[in-house]
Amino acid sequence: MWRKTLITYANSVLLRCRSMATRPSPDVSAAVNSILLRSLKDHYMEVSKMTPPPKVNPPAPFTVVKGSLDSGGPVLKRSYKDEEVSVSVMRLANIIPEGGDDDDDDDDDSINQLFVHVNISKPGQADSLHFLCGLYPDALGIHSVSLRPKVENSEASTLEGLINKYNGPTFEALDERVRDSLHGYIQERGIDESLFPFLQAWQYVKDHRNLMQWFKTIGTFVHQGKEVTTQAQ
Structure with missing residues (x-):
């Protein structure tokens, strides 16, 4: 639209x-x-x-990050034991521009394909565990998993540090048991398709x-x- x-x-x-x-x-x-x-x-x-779309609340125990509509940072956050879990989102169309003529089906497809960035951090750790995932109405798929410097760690967050840091193999290259275990790891922390209705509505509002x-x-x-x-x- x-x-x-x-x-x-x-x-x-x-x-x-x-x-x-x-x-x-x-x-x-x-x-x-x-x-x-x-x-x-x-x-x-x-x-x-x-x-605007109907108001949708995020699934508990996630809460909306204050000011997230006016920033490019995390949208949702929650605590899991001693961990802090944050979720950022963007539409697939904002990453891979669509080509050809537009129609209503294209618009529906683009908003039904979300990319979510999930950061899991622990106290005393310089890095956080980062998941890049594709989120759909009925499924969530992991694209990559890596350790990244925490945002507040300015020295470790330099561009040179990020470029030179090994980010691990592609997710498809991992053994199936490892992939399944990583899916179970984030699902235990509430990262699954249940987040889609809220994040879809939130993205509509942000685009508007x-x-x-x-x-x-x-x-x-x-x-x-x-x-x-x-x-x-």
């Missing part, structure tokens, strides 16, 4: 701007800005009227907020540039 809105908006603005650019007038720049601002406002109002903010910030930038041009004249 969001991608369709952006493509429709971009095509309409491009056509209008090309039309204005062919007119020999000293006010072409101001006219293009006005068209862009009007289009941004129209699409902002259209997006603002979209009906991001798109609204995008229209607003681009419009503010163009409007300020319009004011500067007017004053200069």
Whole structure:
């Protein structure tokens, strides 16, 4: 849905701007800005009227990380014995751009395929255990497992340290018994398909907020540039 809105908006603005650019007038720049601002406002109002999904609570004992909608960090957290478990999420479409024409089925597929990052940390340990997983309505699959420096350990979190650190074999290369044991390990900590309904709804809301903010910030930038041009004249 969001991608369709952006493509429709971009095509309409491009056509209008090309039309204005062919007119020999000293006010072409101001006219293009006005068209862009009007289009941004129209699409902002259209997006603002979209009906949000029903509110879904995360499965206990997970809780929502405060401020997660406005950051790129973890969405959910919980304690498991002496461990801290955190979950971050993003849509598959945000990692692998879709190609070809858009349709409703493509939109449904992209939101039904989530990538989740699971971090499990222990007190006194410099590293945390990191799982990258594919999450679907009825299944969860592990893509990779590695040890990574904790976020607060700034020295160990340098880019050079991450590049030079051995992250282990690919998950498919592991013995089947090891793979099954790793699945059991994270399932014991509540990482399974039961997280999907909440994370799907949460991602819808975040996409909506991001798109609204995008229209607003681009419009503010163009409007300020319009004011500067007017004053200069």
